[in-house]
Amino acid sequence: MLSYQHIYHAGNRADVQKHLWLITVLEYLLKKDKNFLWIDTHAGxxxxxxxxxxxxxxxxYESGIAQFWESMNEGDDLPPSIIKYRDLINALNTGESINTYPGSAFITAKMLRPKDKLYAHDLHKGEYPFLERSIGNYLCAEARFEDGFAALKSLIPHKTLKRGGVLIDPSYEIKADYAITANAIIQAHEKWPQGIYMVWYPILDKAYHHDLLEPLNALNLANEDFVIDEWHFGDVERGMKGTGIAIINPPFQAPESMAYVKKFLEQ
Ligand SMILES: C[S@@+](CC[C@H](N)C(=O)[O-])C[C@H]1O[C@@H](n2cnc3c(N)ncnc32)[C@H](O)[C@@H]1O
Incomplete structure (x- = not known):
């Protein structure tokens, strides 16, 4: 029985990092005409x-998207992924503040072309109907009330779509989830080695994320094929100390683009 509900955390700094990475990676995939597959294992x-x-x-969201939103609406020299993120948010909101915030599945459904394919999963009975409603009208998208890890196993390697990737954004309700997540990625990478794998993790006092990162490090991938991006908050006494994303097979120059985004947000 799942208890985590992302609505309590939506738009926080972890979402800003995760969603900007997602947009950056999708924009690189969209540069080529060839259609691709995207799997959102934990869609919310x-x-x-x-x-x-x-x-x-x-x-x-106050110390997340609300804090950054103003600077995203000013200036001429904005990184392209910030422009995309801002425009997605602005198209959903008309007033002075953000009422509707787009999550990973909506961002992906909105960005993909009808010839691409998004499979978005959520296993929470209360959350799934929201997911279905938010992406149901997009030709590329399919919402599925399924275990995201089991679905990942069965969806790859895909019969026709050889390009693409996976966003893995678990709720980490128990400590074992970090090792379970690492294992799911390693198994998927064996079956689809050219896929892009993006996994989000919280940085907590107890540093449980080492149980996720150590097995991934042990894959001994080349530096350019395994990238970690961590944003450390520094201003939080308790709870989450920072937010991290590990990416296997990041598109060429995506890490550099995200370094520029991070610098822009820190200004
Ligand atoms: C952190 S939230 C997802 C947030 C979302 N990716 C976003 O960026 O908008 C994690 C979600 O995973 C769902 N979940 C937990 N275990 C799952 C599983 N085994 N399979 C699919 N969904 C799961 C939860 O119900 C929750 O909605």
Whole structure:
């Protein structure tokens, strides 16, 4: 029985990092005409209402997207992924503040072409109907009430789509989830070695994320084929100390693009 609901955390700094990486990677894939596959193993709702009671409880978006949004609407020299992210958000909101925040599945459904294919999974009975509603109208997208790890196993290697990747964004409800996630990625990488694998993790006091990163490091991939991006907050006494993304097979120059994005946000 799953208890985690992302609506309590939507738009926080981890989402900003994760969604900007997602946009950066998808933009590289979209540069080529050839269609591709994208798998979102832990998709969440698709769209999040930041004015809801749940989001208002901790207001994590205040130190996340709300903090960065203003600078994203100013200046001429914005990184392309920030422009895309801002435009996606602005198209969903008309007022002075952000009420509707796009999650990974919605961002992907919106960016992919009808010839590409998105499989988005969520196994939470309460969350899944939101997911279905938010991406159901996009020709490229298919929402599935399924275990994302089992689905990953069965979807790859795909019969026709050889390019593409996977976003793995688990809720890490128990410590064992870090090792389970690493194992799922290693098995998938064996079956589809050219796929892009992006996995998000929280940086906590207890550093559980080492259980995820150590097995991935042990794959001994070349430096350019395994990249880690961590944003350390420094201003949080308890809870999450930072947010991390590990990427296997990042597209050429995506890490450099994201380094520029990070610098822009730190200004
Ligand atoms: C961190 S949230 C996802 C947020 C989303 N990726 C985004 O960026 O908008 C994790 C989601 O995974 C779902 N979940 C947990 N275990 C799952 C599993 N085994 N298979 C599919 N979904 C799962 C939870 O219900 C939750 O909605």
């Amino acid at each position: 709702r698709g769209l999040y209402d930041l004015s809801s009671d749940e989001a208002q409880k901790i207001k994590e």
